[in-house]
Amino acid sequence: MKIAPSILSANFADLGRDVKQVEEAGADYLHIDIMDGHFVPNLSFGLPIVQALRPVTRLPFDCHLMVTDPSTYIQPLSKAGATVIGFHAEATAHSYRIVQQIKQAGCQAEIVLNPGTSLATVEEILPLVDAVLLMTVNPGFGGQKFLPSVLKKIRRLAEIKQQQHYNFEIEVDGGINDQTISYCRQAGATVAVAGSFVFTADPAKQIQLLRQAAEAEQL
Numbered sequence: 058m059k060i061a062p063s064i065l066s067a068n069f070a071d072l073g074r075d076v077k078q079v080e081e082a083g084a085d086y087l088h089i090d091i092m093d094g095h096f097v098p099n100l101s102f103g104l105p106i107v108q109a110l111r112p113v114t115r116l117p118f119d120c121h122l123m124v125t126d127p128s129t130y131i132q133p134l135s136k137a138g139a140t141v142i143g144f145h146a147e148a149t150a151h152s153y154r155i156v157q158q159i160k161q162a163g164c165q166a167e168i169v170l171n172p173g174t175s176l177a178t179v180e181e182i183l184p185l186v187d188a189v190l191l192m193t194v195n196p197g198f199g200g201q202k203f204l205p206s207v208l209k210k211i212r213r214l215a216e217i218k219q220q221q222h223y224n225f226e227i228e229v230d231g232g233i234n235d236q237t238i239s240y241c242r243q244a245g246a247t248v249a250v251a252g253s254f255v256f257t258a259d260p261a262k263q264i265q266l267l268r269q270a271a272e273a274e275q276l
């Protein structure tokens with residue numbers, strides 16, 4: 058299972074150091090939560106932070122857009138060095154077009170679903186996307202409690218992926234710790250985002266705990 062530390066819970070006064078730490082600890086992606094204060098009731102950071110972090114690390118950037126108008130962020134994010142661009146299905150009536158725009162910009166396309174949004178909303182674009190991110194908390198804040206009801210949706214998505222021979226990653230985001238990661242892996246998730254679990258203690262040790270928990274179930 059791939060691990061994507063979310064810098065929302067990092068020390069903003071020492072962001073470069075925290076990013077280097079998770080890279081050295083073997084993280085697979087850097088998860089960057091971009092919020093506009095409208096789509097979610099919180100404001101995080103935007104392009105200048107993505108640009109500033111690009112020279113600091115070789116980690117691929119998984120940019121999670123929690124904004125009301127994701128299409129305007131695609132070109133600038135691609136230029137700033139984003140690898141994956143994730144947008145919420147709930148934010149647009151034009152998810153197909155946005156996936157095309159992300160791919161034309163040379164990035165990987167990720168569709169994100171809130172806990173209350175059905176998989177049926179994205180069925181038609183599943184063949185086109187590189188990742189589906191299932192929120193396991195309500196978006197907007199770090200440090201919330203994992204919602205176990207989303208496990209059923211992860212299982213269902215993993216079934217569809219297998220039946221249709223799709224290739225996308227199944228990513229989970231919110232309340233991931235060394236217990237919930239194994240529930241998610243067993244349900245079929247392939248990428249886990251973790252913010253507060255990684256950054257509120259020694260990041261290297263926390264990433265190791267996540268890996269151990271995810272791999273233990275595979276034996």
Ligand SMILES: O=C(CO)[C@@H](O)[C@H](O)COP(=O)(O)O
Nearest residue numbers: 063196197199200232252253
């Ligand atoms: O997208 C979000 C929150 O909206 C996340 O990526 C959080 O940053 C996850 O934080 P934890 O729940 O792991 O503390």
Ligand SMILES: [Fe+2]
Nearest residue numbers: 090121230250
């Ligand atoms: Fe996120």
